[in-house]
Amino acid sequence: SQQGEEDPQALSIQEGENATMNCSYKTSINNLQWYRQNSGRGLVHLILIRSNEREKHSGRLRVTLDTSKKSSSLLITASRAADTASYFCATDHTGRRALTFGSGTRLQVQP
Amino acid sequence: NAGVTQTPKFQVLKTGQSMTLQCAQDMNHNSMYWYRQDPGMGLRLIYYSASEGTTDKGEVPNGYNVSRLNKREFSLRLESAAPSQTSVYFCASSEADRETQYFGPGTRLLVL
Numbered sequence: 001s002q003q004g005e006e007d008p009q010a011l012s013i014q015e016g017e018n019a020t021m022n023c024s025y026k027t028s029i030n031n032l033q034w035y036r037q038n039s040g041r042g043l044v045h046l047i048l049i050r051s052n053e054r055e056k057h058s059g060r061l062r063v064t065l066d067t068s069k070k071s072s073s074l075l076i077t078a079s080r081a082a083d084t085a086s087y088f089c090a091t092d093h094t095g096r097r098a099l100t101f102g103s104g105t106r107l108q109v110q111p
Numbered sequence: 112n113a114g115v116t117q118t119p120k121f122q123v124l125k126t127g128q129s130m131t132l133q134c135a136q137d138m139n140h141n142s143m144y145w146y147r148q149d150p151g152m153g154l155r156l157i158y159y160s161a162s163e164g165t166t167d168k169g170e171v172p173n174g175y176n177v178s179r180l181n182k183r184e185f186s187l188r189l190e191s192a193a194p195s196q197t198s199v200y201f202c203a204s205s206e207a208d209r210e211t212q213y214f215g216p217g218t219r220l221l222v223l
Contacts, residue, residue, distance in 0.1 A: 033211065042115075042201055042214030043154070088153055092209040097161060098144060098169060099209055103153040 005102055006089060012108040019076040021105040023089030024069075030092045032065055033099065034074050037086045046074075046087075081111040112137050115215035117202050123221045124192045132187040132218050134202030142205045143185035144212065145169075145177060147198040154201065160185055161208050192222045 007022045023032065031050045035043040049056045049065045049072065056063045062075040076083055086106050090099040118133045136143065141162045146154040146169075156169030160179040174196060176188045185204075189196060199219050203212040 030209065035212075040217075042216050043203075043212075045211045045213070048211055090212075097167065097208050098156050098159050099212065100156075101146075101154040103151075 006087070006105040008105060009103070010106045010108070012110065013079055014110050015079060015081055017079055019079050019083070019107055019109070020073055021087055021107070022071060022073045023091075023102055024071045025089075025091045025093075025100075026070065027093055029067070030094060032063075032072050032092070033090045034061075034063060034072075035088045035090060035101075037088065037104070039085070043088065076107075079107075079109045081109050083107060084109045114138065115202055115204055115213050117200075117215035117218050119218060120216070121219045121221075123223065124189075125223055126193060128192050129188065129190050130192065130220075131189075132200055132202075132220075133184070134186065134215060135184045136202075136204040136213070137183065138204060138206075138213065139182070140204035140206050140213070141182070142208055142210075143179065144203045144205075145175075145185070145187045146201045146203065147171065147196075148201060148217075149198050157187065157200075189220075192220075194222045196220065197222045 033048045034046045037043045060077045065072045086104040088104045090101045115136045144159040145157040155171045158177040160166045163182045178186045199217045201217050202215040205212045
């Protein structure tokens with residue numbers, strides 16, 4: 001399967017700490033996206049990084065992409081209780097017309 | 112703008128019954144998608160439509176049919192529901208293939 005795999009599956013941290021989650025994939029990509037899903041809701045797009053980019057920032061989010069290792073990481077700095085959600089990576093693979101979503105990392109931020 | 116809307120929000124079916132899940136978007140997007148999400152799992156693509164008038168199978172199309180009625184609307188039909196189709200169904204749209212997707216709130220389906 002070309003599906004991205006997030007690591008860890010679950011993460012629990014204290015408010016104010018940084019949260020890092022990783023995504024690995026198997027075949028070459030055109031871009032990689034990160035989405036957030038609050039419990040019982042639809043997914044919300046966070047950030048897109050293209051295969052020729054190595055790092056992108058958006059507010060408290062920092063995404064890195066290492067195409068040689070076929071992996072990406074999402075860093076949330078100074079986490080807040082409101083960041084509690086599941087985070088999914090989605091990969092755009094050459095030759096496929098739709099994104100492939102991973103199984104997600106469940107982040108719990110304790111106040 | 113409402114974004115992506117889905118109806119119904121929740122549905123209970125008996126095995127063998129049929130139903131249609133409705134999805135509409137008001138962002139003038141070309142591409143639309145149907146996913147299912149089972150507990151603790153990611154999204155699996157059922158069908159997608161890259162543009163008005165075209166539909167393609169995704170990862171798990173068996174037991175489903177779709178209609179891209181016009182640019183705004185993309186419906187998902189279960190002809191004969193099975194308990195294995197109990198899931199949360201999400202519709203999404205994007206301006207073009209593989210670009211940022213915008214998701215609806217989901218439809219929770221329980222098949223008894």
